């Protein structure tokens with residue numbers, strides 16, 4: 404079997420999944436996902452990531468916080484936005500209602516050492532997120548990188564942490580039909596890459 408092709412296929416076919424169908428995820432698969440996360444590169448191999456795996460009652464508490472979250476955009480954006488579409492709030496919680504597992508990813512180094520803005524640990528943490536997204540996809544599950552501030556704040560509240568939450572990953576079984584919320588086409592290679600001889 405050509406592993407390179409299989410791996411590239413996983414990269415090329417991963418998409419953000421926002422519509423899920425019910426179904427559990429065994430603990431072994433959650434561990435595989437986390438193991439993919441910890442194999443990411445990080446500056447000085449400091450492994451800045453911390454993963455909080457939310458299920459059951461904690462997930463229900465998270466949902467309750469999200470349902471009551473203020474989803475208004477910041478003032479400067481609010482000036483340009485007349486009405487918040489109802490779907491925005493729905494979008495915030497709908498995935499979380501169905502998935503069995505939510506992984507909250509924290510950049511722990513910035514938190515613990517009170518460093519000045521240090522991009523390295525943040526980048527390492529982001530690399531772990533992409534590894535996990537690809538692992539989730541290759542195991543047949545779906546997820547989406549959620550970085551919308553009210554979601555990150557709700558995660559901090561339910562976990563009682565004050566650190567830098569980089570993203571929230573709902574992990575579940577992809578629904579057969581995915582609604583298109585965003586334009587996810589890619590810019591052509593010629594636009595984003597420059598070649599030198």
Ligand SMILES: Cc1cc2nc3c(=O)[nH]c(=O)nc-3n(C[C@H](O)[C@H](O)[C@H](O)COP(=O)(O)O)c2cc1C
Nearest residue numbers: 417418419420421547548549550551552585586587
């Ligand atoms: C830092 C970051 C934050 C994101 N935040 C959100 C979010 O809050 N809600 C959401 O639905 N998607 C979010 N996304 C997912 C992007 O919208 C998505 O990756 C992009 O539209 C490309 O689509 P694809 O992942 O299906 O290829 C985020 C992605 C990144 C990298």
